[in-house]
Amino acid sequence: MYRLLASVALVAVTVRPVSGQEQGRDTTLAAARESRAAASAGLDTLRALAREHSAALGFGAGEAAGAVLGEPLVEFYVRLDSLRAFTSTTNPASLLSGGDKVMYPVMAGGKTRSSIEVDHARDGWRPVAYGGQGLARNIVEQRERVAAADKKALADYFLVRVPSLGLVFIGVHSGGSLNLTPLLDDPAGRWKAGATMPAATVFGALVADARASKGLPI
Numbered sequence: 001m002y003r004l005l006a007s008v009a010l011v012a013v014t015v016r017p018v019s020g021q022e023q024g025r026d027t028t029l030a031a032a033r034e035s036r037a038a039a040s041a042g043l044d045t046l047r048a049l050a051r052e053h054s055a056a057l058g059f060g061a062g063e064a065a066g067a068v069l070g071e072p073l074v075e076f077y078v079r080l081d082s083l084r085a086f087t088s089t090t091n092p093a094s095l096l097s098g099g100d101k102v103m104y105p106v107m108a109g110g111k112t113r114s115s116i117e118v119d120h121a122r123d124g125w126r127p128v129a130y131g132g133q134g135l136a137r138n139i140v141e142q143r144e145r146v147a148a149a150d151k152k153a154l155a156d157y158f159l160v161r162v163p164s165l166g167l168v169f170i171g172v173h174s175g176g177s178l179n180l181t182p183l184l185d186d187p188a189g190r191w192k193a194g195a196t197m198p199a200a201t202v203f204g205a206l207v208a209d210a211r212a213s214k215g216l217p218i
Contacts, residue, residue: 028156029155031120032072032074034125038118038126038127039069039116039118042118042130043069045130046130047064047067057130057133058113058114058136059113064113066109068106070104070140072103073102073103073157073158073170075098075101075159076099077096077160077161078160080165081210083203084210088200088204090200092198093178103139112133112137112140112141113133114131115132116129117130135168135183139170142170146170150172152174157171160180162206164210164217165209165213168182168183169181178200179197179198180196181194181197182194
């Protein structure tokens with residue numbers, strides 16, 4: 001049974017640490033390339049679902065028929081126990097796990113209307129969730145703005161989630177460092193949406209939150 005995404009996408013739970021700028025970029029490029037066929041199959045399913053659930057999936061009447069896949073973002077996540085152990089000497093990229101999910105924005109009429117999430121299982125890549133217009137639109141807009149400022153390709157960017165704390169960032173390896181751009185303002189005032197920061201700064205600020213959290217380690 002396929003799932004519809006309301007405002008947030010699903011979180012990867014497979015633990016596969018990823019570290020190093022070149023290794024990280026190779027991982028994202030390979031996942032995006034290998035998941036494309038599954039996303040294309042998912043697009044056919046999305047169009048079919050939209051015949052009866054167009055609004056829930058983010059489309060206006062008839063829009064889904066002309067929908068196309070946008071530039072994907074590979075998803076990584078940070079475990080709560082990794083954050084609790086983070087120190088100033090920790091390589092921030094070593095906290096990234098996952099790389100087994102890819103989010104594809106779905107475009108219609110030149111605008112972000114929906115998304116498809118594909119997951120890697122033992123039998124290969126498969127679409128697992130649809131929808132999430134608001135989140136997808138925010139991600140696409142922030143990535144385009146940051147990529148233009150950095151003069152980098154859209155394919156260089158990926159998603160970084162801290163699921164236990166409900167946080168989502170756009171990540172990029174730049175100049176040997178991992179940088180994160182938050183999608184939303186921090187209620188505690190530590191960052192603003194769209195303001196890129198070193199991952200070390202973000203993770204360092206979240207150590208106390210992680211240690212205070214009663215959530216699961218992931």
